[in-house]
Amino acid sequence: xxxxxxxxxxxxxxxxLETGIQHLDGGAMFGVVPKPLWERRIAPDTRNRIPxxxxxxxxxxxxxxxxxxxxLGNKEDPRFHEIYGIENAGQGGRTGLEDAIRExxxxxxxxxxxxxxxxxxxxxxxNTWIERDPDGRPVAAARPSFPxxxxxxxxxxLEYARHTNERTRASYLPDNFDPVDxxxxxxxxxxxxxxxxxxxxxxxxxxxxxxxxxxxxxxxxGLCFLADVMPTRHHLPLPWIMGYDLEPLRTLESxxxxxxxxxxxxxxxxxxxxxEVVMGxxxxxxxxxxxxxxxxxxxxxxxx
Numbered sequence: 001x002x003x004x005x006x007x008x009x010x011x012x013x014x015x016x017l018e019t020g021i022q023h024l025d026g027g028a029m030f031g032v033v034p035k036p037l038w039e040r041r042i043a044p045d046t047r048n049r050i051p052x053x054x055x056x057x058x059x060x061x062x063x064x065x066x067x068x069x070x071x072l073g074n075k076e077d078p079r080f081h082e083i084y085g086i087e088n089a090g091q092g093g094r095t096g097l098e099d100a101i102r103e104x105x106x107x108x109x110x111x112x113x114x115x116x117x118x119x120x121x122x123x124x125x126x127n128t129w130i131e132r133d134p135d136g137r138p139v140a141a142a143r144p145s146f147p148x149x150x151x152x153x154x155x156x157x158l159e160y161a162r163h164t165n166e167r168t169r170a171s172y173l174p175d176n177f178d179p180v181d182x183x184x185x186x187x188x189x190x191x192x193x194x195x196x197x198x199x200x201x202x203x204x205x206x207x208x209x210x211x212x213x214x215x216x217x218x219x220x221x222g223l224c225f226l227a228d229v230m231p232t233r234h235h236l237p238l239p240w241i242m243g244y245d246l247e248p249l250r251t252l253e254s255x256x257x258x259x260x261x262x263x264x265x266x267x268x269x270x271x272x273x274x275x276e277v278v279m280g281x282x283x284x285x286x287x288x289x290x291x292x293x294x295x296x297x298x299x300x301x302x303x304x
Contacts, residue, residue: 001101001169004017007295009219009222009268011219012059012060013214015058016270017104018100018295019056019100020054020072020088021087021275024041024050024279029052029244032239038234048299052275054070054151054272055274057225061196063112065110065113067114068117068225076125094129111146112148113152116152117213117214118211119153119158124176127146127177127180128179129145143183144180149188150185153189154185155175156210157211158188160208191231198216200217201213202224205254206248207242208246208247211227213226213229222266224262226258226266228245228272230258232276233294235255238252238259239270259289263284267281269282277297279294
């Protein structure tokens with residue numbers, strides 16, 4: 001099955017990369033929304049878990065290949081994979097991410113910029129990798145997956161990841177970001193602004209305090225890579241907010257702002273975790289904002 005959807009955005013060539021599937025509790029994914037409502041949209045399994053993509057974005061940019069988020073990586077053990085229902089995370093290469101980059105026509109070593117929306121394990125796990133022996137045992141410490149790349153994240157997010165508590169430490173795993181620091185590869189942001197020409201950071205706090213979404217603009221077209229502010233198309237309604245979000249009322253306002261800007265500018269919204277739909281454009285529906293034009297995920301029967 002293909003892992004890649006390729007498309008032109010103005011003068012840029014872009015690729016969404018399917019790096020695997022995880023399964024998380026549906027109640028946690030939809031917070032205070034009652035199960036009879038959310039299960040009409042996405043059916044849970046017998047353990048009340050729903051499938052979620054781990055989708056990344058690769059941009060062919062004049063300053064070099066840009067990768068937005070990095071999926072899970074290869075460092076976690078079978079018990080971790082069982083708990084989080086990890087599937088299809090890698091075949092020919094170390095990870096599904098590397099497989100997808102190659103399918104898009106590039107070598108992983110060619111990546112020059114890695115932008116993390118935040119540092120949770122399913123968004124930053126592929127920042128680093130570990131070498132394993134034939135029996136699957138680690139033989140060396142984790143090291144950066146993209147040794148020639150600059151890694152970009154909000155300064156506040158890196159500090160937040162380094163100072164966890166009982167609620168946050170299961171999501172922030174030091175092997176995903178400390179080796180990048182040891183290699184001197186971090187380029188830290190302080191708020192919104194341009195990262196590269198046509199690629200900018202938009203602060204979308206709520207899931208975590210320093211969460212960012214990434215806006216790509218070229219030739220009058222725009223795409224916003226949402227990450228966890230709206231992880232799937234089912235989270236478009238303003239009150240449909242994850243139970244995982246640390247500051248849900250801030251998520252509400254982040255979503256309200258994105259709705260307004262996306263409608264006014266005609267942006268594509270790219271969903272990191274929707275297993276069926278890669279991206280779509282907003283329109284006004286009978287019950288408010290809804291997803292109109294859609295692009296189905298590779299291998300999916302859903303879509304327009």
